[in-house]
Amino acid sequence: MFEKNKLxxxxxxxxxxxxxxGHGSEILKxxxxxxxxxxxxxxxxxxxxxxxxxxxxxxxxHLPTRGRVRLFGKAVDTLSRAEKAQIRxxxxxxxxxxxxxxxxxxxxxxALPLRIAGVKETEIKRHVSELLAWVGLEKxxxxxxPELSGGEKQRIAIARxxxxxxxxxxxxxxxxxxxxxxxxxxxxxxxxxNKLGTTIVIATHNQNLIKHFRxxxxxxxxxxxxxxxxNIRNNGQ
Amino acid sequence: xxxxxxxPFARDSSSFFISWISMLMVFIATLxxxxxxxxxxxxxxxxxxxAGSLTVQIPSYDSDGKxxxxxLQSDTETALTIIRSADGVLGATVLSDAQMDSLMAxxxxxxxxxxxxxxxxxxxxxxxxxxxxxxxxxxxxLSEQVPMAILDSHRIALSKLITLAQNIIRLVGIVLxxxxxxxxxxxxxxxxxxxxxxxxxxxxIHMMGASDFYITRQFANRSFYLTLIGGIIGFLIxxxxxxxxxxxxxxxxxxxxxxxxxxxxxxxxxxxxxVLTATLSYLTAFKTVWGDxxxxx
Numbered sequence: 001m002f003e004k005n006k007l008x009x010x011x012x013x014x015x016x017x018x019x020x021x022g023h024g025s026e027i028l029k030x031x032x033x034x035x036x037x038x039x040x041x042x043x044x045x046x047x048x049x050x051x052x053x054x055x056x057x058x059x060x061x062h063l064p065t066r067g068r069v070r071l072f073g074k075a076v077d078t079l080s081r082a083e084k085a086q087i088r089x090x091x092x093x094x095x096x097x098x099x100x101x102x103x104x105x106x107x108x109x110x111a112l113p114l115r116i117a118g119v120k121e122t123e124i125k126r127h128v129s130e131l132l133a134w135v136g137l138e139k140x141x142x143x144x145x146p147e148l149s150g151g152e153k154q155r156i157a158i159a160r161x162x163x164x165x166x167x168x169x170x171x172x173x174x175x176x177x178x179x180x181x182x183x184x185x186x187x188x189x190x191x192x193x194n195k196l197g198t199t200i201v202i203a204t205h206n207q208n209l210i211k212h213f214r215x216x217x218x219x220x221x222x223x224x225x226x227x228x229x230x231n232i233r234n235n236g237q
Numbered sequence: 238x239x240x241x242x243x244x245p246f247a248r249d250s251s252s253f254f255i256s257w258i259s260m261l262m263v264f265i266a267t268l269x270x271x272x273x274x275x276x277x278x279x280x281x282x283x284x285x286x287x288a289g290s291l292t293v294q295i296p297s298y299d300s301d302g303k304x305x306x307x308x309l310q311s312d313t314e315t316a317l318t319i320i321r322s323a324d325g326v327l328g329a330t331v332l333s334d335a336q337m338d339s340l341m342a343x344x345x346x347x348x349x350x351x352x353x354x355x356x357x358x359x360x361x362x363x364x365x366x367x368x369x370x371x372x373x374x375x376x377x378x379l380s381e382q383v384p385m386a387i388l389d390s391h392r393i394a395l396s397k398l399i400t401l402a403q404n405i406i407r408l409v410g411i412v413l414x415x416x417x418x419x420x421x422x423x424x425x426x427x428x429x430x431x432x433x434x435x436x437x438x439x440x441x442i443h444m445m446g447a448s449d450f451y452i453t454r455q456f457a458n459r460s461f462y463l464t465l466i467g468g469i470i471g472f473l474i475x476x477x478x479x480x481x482x483x484x485x486x487x488x489x490x491x492x493x494x495x496x497x498x499x500x501x502x503x504x505x506x507x508x509x510x511x512v513l514t515a516t517l518s519y520l521t522a523f524k525t526v527w528g529d530x531x532x533x534x
Contacts, residue, residue: 059444081449081531089446099441103245112243116447 009073011035011168011199012058017067019053027053029223031067035201037167040194042210043203044228045220051172051203052096054220058170058201059091060084072167089117092166092198094174098157100145106132106156107141113164131159134189136182150177158186162193169193171202175209183209243442244435244452246459251430255460256467258423259514262416263471266510271479273409274503280402283395284366291364291372293320293329293379294357294387304355312383313358319378320362325370327363357387372396420514421521424460428525431456443533453526460522461515468511 014033020026027050035041043051056062057069060076069076071087079087092113100109107128114124132138135155145153154177161169169190175183187209194200201218204210210217217228246252295313299305305312313331320329332340337351337359345351364370372388373396379386432439439452483497499507 061444085443085446085448087446088444091446093444099437101243101245101438101441103248104243112442113445115243116442116445116451 009037010070011037011039011072013070014057014064015068015070017057017064017069019050019057019062019064019066021053026065027223028057028064028220028225031225033218033225035168035199037199038194038197040191040200040213040215041202041218042213042215043201043218043220044205044210049220050223051220054225055093055170055172055201055203058168059088059093089113089164090167092161092164092169094154094157094161094169094171096172096176098145098153100153100156100160102145105142105144106137106148109145109156110159110163113160117164119164127163128159131163132156135159135186151179151182154178155182155186158189162189165193165196166198169198169200171200173204174202175204175206180208184212187213242455242459243447244438244455244459246431246435249431249434251427251434252459252463255424255427255463255518256470259420259464259467259511259518260471260474262420263468263511263514264475266413266416266514267472267475267507268478269409269412270510271475271499271503271507273406274499274506275497276402276405276409278500278503280399280406283399283402284369291362291389293360293362295360295383296357296385296387298355299385309358312385313360316360316379316383316386319382320360320375323370323375323378325365325368326375327365329360329362332359332361369396369399417514417517420464421517424464424518424521425525428456428460428522429529432526432529439530440533449527449530452530453523456526457519457523461519464518465511465515468514472508472511 012033012035014031017028017031017033018026019028031054043054045051053062057064058071060071063069063077072090074083074087076084076087101112104112110128110132111124114127119127129138129141132141135158137152137155137159140148140152143152145156148156154174158171158174161171171190174190175186178186183206190200190202191213219226219228293316295309295316297305297309317329317331320326334350334352337356338349341349341351341354341356345354376388379388442452486497
């Protein structure tokens with residue numbers, strides 16, 4: 001389904017990164033982190049620990065209030081708007097609330113990143129149909145999000161995030177609304193992407209998945225990042 | 238599988254305001270531009286009428302029927318001085334007896350001399366067509382110093398009509414500019430409203446790596462399409478109204494003062510209005526969205 005990605009420099013580097021919303025207290029404190037190409041991470045932590053905020057820094061939803069974030073070797077605070085768009089096209093995001101476009105059917109929702117990237121419609125038709133079949137939604141191509149269950153929406157959101165074979169995939173609770181069997185099936189999709197070179201960060205509370213797949217863990221507690229697995233270089237700890 | 242717009246414009250009722258406003262604007266613009274074009278043509282015709290030469294008459298007999306003799310001569314010279322000194326007059330000459338005989342020959346025959354007839358002295362005035370003289374001023378000066386001199390009143394009326402028509406054309410130009418400015422402002426406000434309504438979707442598309450141009454183009458295309466549809470409807474509604482007024486004007490004046498008939502070129506200009514307003518709409522929406530996105534993350 002996918003071709004292998006080839007990158008050698010770190011996908012993401014966080015150097016002394018802190019973040020707060022407005023004038024509130026710091027949610028993330030002095031984060032030191034390097035993600036190597038092709039690595040796979042679970043992000044864990046209690047609700048409100050800052051997982052979603054940290055994921056947001058990966059896809060430039062917001063900028064750090066202190067410190068520096070580098071993505072694909074480039075400091076995000078120095079990027080032009082065109083460069084930001086180009087980098088974002090290399091990042092797939094699964095949002096916790098899916099963020100599907102209700103006026104587009106399942107096919108068009110999944111096709112959106114490809115259309116943004118300017119892929120030909122014949123290619124889009126082939127890839128999208130194939131991927132939707134893989135996540136078990138081949139009969140829901142023309143269904144609109146309000147007509148779908150939570151689990152179906154989640155699978156569409158995942159398909160949309162992976163359709164353009166991103167270099168980095170960040171997913172916020174991507175298996176929160178599916179049963180364990182489907183959760184494992186989706187994780188195997190992420191795993192297939194990872195084997196092809198995509199760096200993956202998945203925020204989850206699902207201990208079954210964490211135990212089953214035994215990947216590196218980035219644990220957030222009181223705004224600080226804790227290194228659980230030695231495969232991740234956590235420079236600050 | 239058909240591709241829908243990424244931004245849910247169909248759910249944004251304010252977008253349809255663009256069609257309504259452009260329909261109204263194009264309707265008004267078509268009518269007033271047609272008026273201006275017809276007036277412009279008429280002005281050209283009136284220019285031809287008063288162009289070239291003009292004749293001033295100095296009667297050779299007074300109101301009691303007495304021959305004016307030397308007074309006629311002095312009046313003629315005074316009139317010549319007044320006319321020649323006016324701006325826009327290239328020359329003025331008194332018609333000789335031979336020229337008068339030649340002029341009257343078709344009616345009186347070759348062997349009769351006009352000196353025996355009570356004919357007025359005629360002054361032939363050559364006018365600069367690019368710089369028309371103020372005929373009212375010439376008439377006023379002649380009335381003061383040569384009260385019996387007669388200036389062609391039809392030409393004076395046409396001269397006034399030309400001035401009026403030229404002012405109407407200028408006014409139409411100003412109104413057209415105001416219409417375009419109003420349309421641009423309407424589109425700008427509707428587009429800004431659309432940006433607020435679709436902020437979350439725009440943010441999501443940005444997160445997926447959409448460039449500013451990708452998003453801006455969708456707003457601009459939508460604006461162009463709605464303005465074009467509204468403009469075409471406005472233009473089509475204006476057609477029967479124009480035909481009615483053309484019929485009414487042609488019947489009223491018998492095409493003597495105004496010939497309310499448009500040429501092919503003028504129809505071509507009018508049909509450009511919906512396209513031009515749609516282009517203006519595209520550019521306005523593009524600039525509005527582009528400027529707004531530059532301020533986002």
